[in-house]
Amino acid sequence: MRARACPRVLVLATTFPRWVGDSEPAFVWDLTCRLTGRGYGCTVLVPHAPGARVQEEWEGVRVIRFRYAPEPLEKVCYEGGALPNLRASWRARLALPSLLVAQRAAIRRLIGSGDFDLVHSHWIIPQGFLAAGACRKGGIPLLLTAHAGDVFGLRGPLRRSARMALGGASAVTANSRATAEAVRSIHPDSDPILIPMGVDLTQFTQAPDENRVQLEGNPSLLAVGRFAEKKGFHVLIEALPKLLERLPESHLHLVGFGPWEARLRELASSLRLDSRVRFHGPVPHSEISSFFRGADLFVQPSLADAGGDREGLGVTLLEAMATGVPVVASRSGGIPDVLEDAEHGILVEPGNPTVLAEGLHTLWTSPERLRMAEAARARVSERFSWDSIADRFADLYTRLLSFKRAH
Template identity: 40%
Template structure:
């Protein structure tokens, strides 16, 4: 009788992780990590949140969640991410040391009870910092890969934060970034590593696909994303207000939630926008394709936030293009990895509401031209950003 060899174990560190099937938290880490189960026995460590199980099996993964405060006080993660939650309530900074210590101890416990072949840490801070803290004094530490998504690299500036990031990355054997624009900063922080660019991926074969049976609604403008400063929604609202006298039938749908929701809602109630903006709240991933298929245009108006935080990669762009939706984007460096020319999407200067209004007017007035751009974009993203390509690159790196 032949006994099948067990798979090597992989530990994945995440700052957010879906807590139930309809959770609206970003599902990128879940969907990526699922691809690893073909070669690894995968364990995921993520912070606990009210209503979440402390340990469970999900999509072939073993999920461990650590407590860092009494349940009602665990408000540092989810609902937009740590940086957004801190901006929403600066007093939450008192939870950061508790979070780091709790995660470091949880990592140490898992390393004590399981033999891992490798560790995949998402974000430099807090996950990779917690990994460095949790492995201090240990002699046998699995090789670690850090994936930076942008906010931790471009944000969290200052001498102390940069020193912390450098110190954290000394625990890693490799680092990946999600766009070419992130490479120089990653090299400055970790000169001992050679950053590898692996973009974020999504399902472009079954989920985010066109549907010829769904027609686009004239005047329907769509935004999808967290309601935080770097997403630039306030500039989109101003652009819609500028365009409304010329396009009285337009309507903006905002899918997402976050700390800026109240102020954006208040702006949408002004006379120049009243009745033309609908906030949909958090929309589950499974329901996003229908919105992309109905919209006349999806807008990604990202900007550089006050503290330097900016997009590391615009996954919403890929999702919308995968559904055949025309797109307007900001001309940020990271977005150029997806949109390399005007033949795929219109680009506007970040924060320029007038230019954005002009691009919206052009798209709404010339739907056939917009559809031609969308067809070029669809072929482009299918080739580069499907899970077959992205998941395969991560698997190859982790296997090495």
Template identity: 35%
Template sequence: MPRPRLLVLASTFPARAGDGVPAFVRDLALQESLDFDTRVLVPRVPGAASDEQDGDLHITRYPYFPKHWEDLADGAIIENLRAKPIRWLQVPGLFLAQLIALRRVLREFRPDVLHVHWIIPQGVVALLGGRRVPQLVTTLGGDLYALNAAPLRALKARIVRRAGAVTVMNADMRDRVIALGAAPASVQVIPMGADLPPVPASEPAGVDEAVPAPGVVPARLMFVGRLVEKKGLSYLIEAVRRAPAGSLELEIVGDGPLRTALETEASGLPVVFIGQQGRTELFAAYRRADVVVFPSVASTSGDQDGLPVALLEAMRAGRAIIATDLPGLNEVVLDDATGLVVPDRDTAALLRAIQRLADDPDLRERLGAAAATHAEQFSIEAIGSRYRTLLHDVLGAVGRRSSD
């Protein structure tokens, strides 16, 4: 019996496995391919093939602008637009090219179901070009928390109301989608999965070598994420500035439009920027860290994190975590149980939490072990199973309506 066919629509996707671009869509699509013949349709990015086979995934990348200037989808679209407003010139091309590519793939591949990542822009394109195909829509945060002008909010409402199911990253996002008019039964909290192996239980947290005596070396902090406003990295840099000299070191993994400004803020401090890292290098960075910090904030546009995949990865890697008290983050990082939670934009509270963990290796080990255990439910295998079940449910609902 032939397997059902799944078409995945997204805008963030690695050019190559392990190139440092967030791979959560790829990881989930590979899990979905266990039950579905799966094709992925994404924008072209530098260094990527137009058509390729990645395991059981057939990936198609469409051009949308003259290649020399085509960079809107190279990273996070919303942040790319904020960083360089002239990129708005690429937006019409992206929508039109994706719509044309979608209609072509629908004719050739004839999918039974669509998995649409992000309400805008993919949800809009799927509404226009794929409305006859049942759809699962996944919102990861930026498209829901931001882009709330009246016409865009009305458009988002139409998309989530007609979707067969909608998945969100946290309970607050679920409430917002329901407020847009989605049926409560159709909206589920299912975050992206973390695809990093846990640190072996016998390995002390935060080291690859023997543990030095307390106070001999600085505590090693790590930040991982896009260098954009909503990640709140300025507050972490300021906390390092206020800490006693020589007590902390900070390693920053990631890239983005604010990198130059943040490097200027960190000038003269024990802070190193190492850029985007592949999966192997990222896991090595987690192993070096004593504490991984997620100082996220709500940005001036209203955008904020839903539930960063990097947070789940750091927990699964057994690190001691500090996160801010925002929806999604505070649903996974439980204060003094699986990490420490601090108010957002509160540098003094952030520094107190850092110093508490820096001074207490036993606390770091306890919280890291609890985080690793808690994060097992967010493994890519566990999350992939939930998404496969939901896709089958969306298909089944269509079949039930057809037989009525």
């Protein structure tokens, strides 16, 4: 058999940019692009979305988006994430079985083609579970990367599926200690390797200072992310009246989209905060640093949602820290891995508007605010740069492929 020019990797995910300049989280793309630059030939398989191309190539990465329903019904993934969408939309629930059938067929077809040396599944379920049998049959190493919703709060068949996937994996990575602990609670024999997602330091630490959006408020508060329960934006809105009692010129700016948007808007209106809360909608990832640079404080009020899902790491928190904006965040999920209280910002208990308002007031009035922001910037540069993260994944790829060749 002729040797390949480079090792071929099949990357599986359910969150991925739908097109260039999309506002969907880009961390799978960011990592895959850098691994391609390190000598791996990567193909990404993700669900299709309305308006997206079925196949295309980005910077040497082949992207395949499998169809699973008539385009108006392809509502499971994107614009809020699969779990929040399934809870909020009957259309998403209706399309879920066909998504799983189509995803399974696409995974089996690609693995069975013999074109790949390694499979890397972001999220353990569903795609890690669906790939495990085909990888075992084909003798192909399977790397699972746990992010959050694929391990937190799993019950019944979902938990059993995750356990089976973990049992069939060649290696497992987790983005935080909390995620790793959740992995071990599902499959005690798993030994997850801690590798977080990263930050593009060029975009977030080296952009010119004039590249900023002017955000109203003194202070101007910024929160960025999917409008879903676990992001805790409803708690932030509920905290604003308490903050206004002490900082009457405060304004809140929300960047994002998702199934909770209508609920958040109604909450702001019911609290008579329409003039104080601005919804900016989705913003392309390439432009998000200009919002960080225009904010006085960044807020990550994440919490455990009704299903037990929580923040695996908090990539937007990392990006805010890299930009140098002072941050207040909840002590939830993997966030304490990123931010040490009173050293890099303020950590507060999740789900409590009064405590959150107090934390915001404390940071804004603290003479240590700018020192903490600079310490946070240095921490991200030292520990979370995409270059160092990609190097760690590339080393793991090499070890898995070497083990495959030896056997």
